[in-house]
Amino acid sequence: NAGVTQTPKFQVLKTGQSMTLQCAQDMNHEYMSWYRQDPGMGLRLIHYSVGAGITDQGEVPNGYNVSRSTTEDFPLRLLSAAPSQTSVYFCASSSRTSGRAGGELFFGEGSRLTVL
């Protein structure tokens, strides 16, 4: 079973470049989210979506865009990469209703991004 699939696993960017991290899930989950993991920090929420066509900001949304045109896909776009965006990014999905989780998060394998 595929679960949550993220691509690419590794990426090196130069400051100012843009890129998209892809996330897809095959569990028919309404809820999808993006987190970043930095040394000494917990997982911090960037953006989330409670269903197709609905997105909202998390704790650290600046410099990132998301869209949710289908239930399966939730891409994360870096508009103009900065060294502060060097991090490991995780996509996660969950079964949820009416914007409440309750259900466990299923994580992708992570994408390690380095911005020079």
Place this chain on the structure above:
Amino acid sequence: ILNVEQSPQSLHVQEGDSTNFTCSFPSSNFYALHWYRWETAKSPEALFVMTLNGDEKKKGRISATLNTKEGYSYLYIKGSQPEDSATYLCAFEDSGGGADGLTFGKGTHLIIQP
């Protein structure tokens, strides 16, 4: 930003010993408390999602308790094995209707020494 604290930050335990660690979270607007296990080079995997005060959950040698009134949860590992080495994350889910409602602690890094 909600305060979710985990202690200790890291822990070395001898193989065969039992251990436990703590997650503390706000005692108001509680909805759920999640525990995840995160092995190096892998992605976090859910252990438990706990919703009721007094909840106790068990999966093999790992168990967890929940006290929502005082805002803490304990994770216990009985008879530690090398494969238990991982970072254990807790996440607080609030009922306040804010963004996502899931705030992670920084984790407890557990190392089991043979």
